Amino acid sequence: MIAVIGSGYVGLTTGACLASLGHPVVCGDVDLDKVERLQRGEVPILEDGLPELLHAGLAAGTLEFVHGAVAAAERAEYVFLCLPTPDGGDGRADLRIVHAVVAEIAPHLRPGAVLVTKSTVPVGTAAEITAAVDRPDVAVVSNPEFLQEGSAVRNFLHPDRIVVGSDDRAAAAAVAALYAPLGAPAVVTSAASAELIKYAFNAFLATKLSFVNAVAALAEAVGADVAEVTHGMGFDERIGPRFLQAGPGWGGSCFPKDTRALATIADDHGVPFPVLAATVTANELAKDHVADKVRRAAGGSLAGAPVALWGLTFKAGTDDLRDSPALAVAQRLAAEGAVLTAYDPAIGADLPATADRPAIRVAADPYRAAEGAAVLVVLTEWPEFRTVDLARVAAVLDGRTVVDARGVVDEDVAAAAGLAVVPL
Ligand code: UGA
Numbered sequence: 001m002i003a004v005i006g007s008g009y010v011g012l013t014t015g016a017c018l019a020s021l022g023h024p025v026v027c028g029d030v031d032l033d034k035v036e037r038l039q040r041g042e043v044p045i046l047e048d049g050l051p052e053l054l055h056a057g058l059a060a061g062t063l064e065f066v067h068g069a070v071a072a073a074e075r076a077e078y079v080f081l082c083l084p085t086p087d088g089g090d091g092r093a094d095l096r097i098v099h100a101v102v103a104e105i106a107p108h109l110r111p112g113a114v115l116v117t118k119s120t121v122p123v124g125t126a127a128e129i130t131a132a133v134d135r136p137d138v139a140v141v142s143n144p145e146f147l148q149e150g151s152a153v154r155n156f157l158h159p160d161r162i163v164v165g166s167d168d169r170a171a172a173a174a175v176a177a178l179y180a181p182l183g184a185p186a187v188v189t190s191a192a193s194a195e196l197i198k199y200a201f202n203a204f205l206a207t208k209l210s211f212v213n214a215v216a217a218l219a220e221a222v223g224a225d226v227a228e229v230t231h232g233m234g235f236d237e238r239i240g241p242r243f244l245q246a247g248p249g250w251g252g253s254c255f256p257k258d259t260r261a262l263a264t265i266a267d268d269h270g271v272p273f274p275v276l277a278a279t280v281t282a283n284e285l286a287k288d289h290v291a292d293k294v295r296r297a298a299g300g301s302l303a304g305a306p307v308a309l310w311g312l313t314f315k316a317g318t319d320d321l322r323d324s325p326a327l328a329v330a331q332r333l334a335a336e337g338a339v340l341t342a343y344d345p346a347i348g349a350d351l352p353a354t355a356d357r358p359a360i361r362v363a364a365d366p367y368r369a370a371e372g373a374a375v376l377v378v379l380t381e382w383p384e385f386r387t388v389d390l391a392r393v394a395a396v397l398d399g400r401t402v403v404d405a406r407g408v409v410d411e412d413v414a415a416a417a418g419l420a421v422v423p424l
Helices: 009-020 032-039 050-060 069-073 096-108 125-133 152-157 169-178 191-222 226-234 255-268 274-297 325-335 366-370 390-396 411-416
Strands: 002-005 025-029 063-067 078-081 114-117 139-142 162-165 186-189 306-310 339-343 375-378 401-404 420-423
Touching (some): 009 050, 050 063, 050 152, 063 069, 078 169, 096 125, 114 169, 125 191, 139 169, 139 191, 169 186, 186 191, 325 339, 366 390
Parallel strands (some): 025 063, 162 186
16 A cells, blocks of 8 residues: 655645556545545646546545545555645745654554655755654655646656665665556665755756746847747757747746755755856846836836736646746736736636735636737747637737747737737
């Protein structure tokens, strides 16, 4: 039996996918309402393919949901921790939830159980958990996840590799064996290496994007086209074509907190890592860059200007708004007086203002969002934005400019409709 503690997008995907591989899985979560919804087969998040796997697991009896961590952990040989590790506000991951759950379940673990951390945790956490559990019969293994929101099920079932790190190599190999049906290479490391792999991995990808976004700004200044530049770069397999799409900066629940956390780890160890600081700074500039383009498109001032936003989530395929670059751009526009109306296929209601986001009126479709706007800005790469009827948009839009921060609008089709596309 495998227990998965925490039913967020990582825990749910992990539980449902492990069950689909034939393992009996019990998922435990502290939120009773969520547990009851999951027992009824309701998936609380937008995640492609997850409802189908959940229903199959429930029907086959290989997947069940229980209330609380202990109720799940006490039945299992393997206990996967899929718990939130938010930014603690000081650039460090906040491990209070992880430590509280470990303290709660430690006395109830079966003899010989393996405790597996999937959450992204600072280097040294596996060692801390081992000390806290304080049971020689229980091994601790770091098994970081590489799941992208929106394609988490596909990522889980078709992994590039499985990383398992532990100072107990036999336990690490046993965890790797759970994934054997997937046929992916297993990278067996020390616990500290596995923990660092995850941070280095996310920070490297964030750096790649910050680099590309800086190239976009430079391309504009020198009269080049960033899409052509990245297309040319991506053919070299040392660079690769993926994760080269310039955009309004990177966001989400992982990259921002993990880049900050890695910078803090480096600082704590007295290791200079200036590239990482530049990556974070460049990400703020990428959002400024989009806001600058919108101001120019509005004629130099945003005071009182109605602006239409297409896309609010941090990327397409998810309903997650956490650290969304779209909202950060919106905040910049609102600060200069723009009046915002948005459309996003995953967001159904108006967004009230919070500390880091302005109030945004949410329209029911892309056309209504565009009505009467001085500028239209594309901030998330939802596929439906590629097929919107641009003539219909042109008929309701007041201005003639579309700032396309995601490279999804066809410039020729837009031109035929009388709209000018400003790319990144
Ligand atoms: C990221 C990693 O990609 C996963 O491998 C990792 O497991 C996960 O964090 C995690 O640590 O849990 P995710 O946060 O779902 O996954 O988001 P990504 O798909 O990586 O996108 C991150 C940001 O980069 C988004 O704002 C996206 O729009 C942006 N992006 C991505 C671009 O601007 N251009 C691209 O070419 C790709």
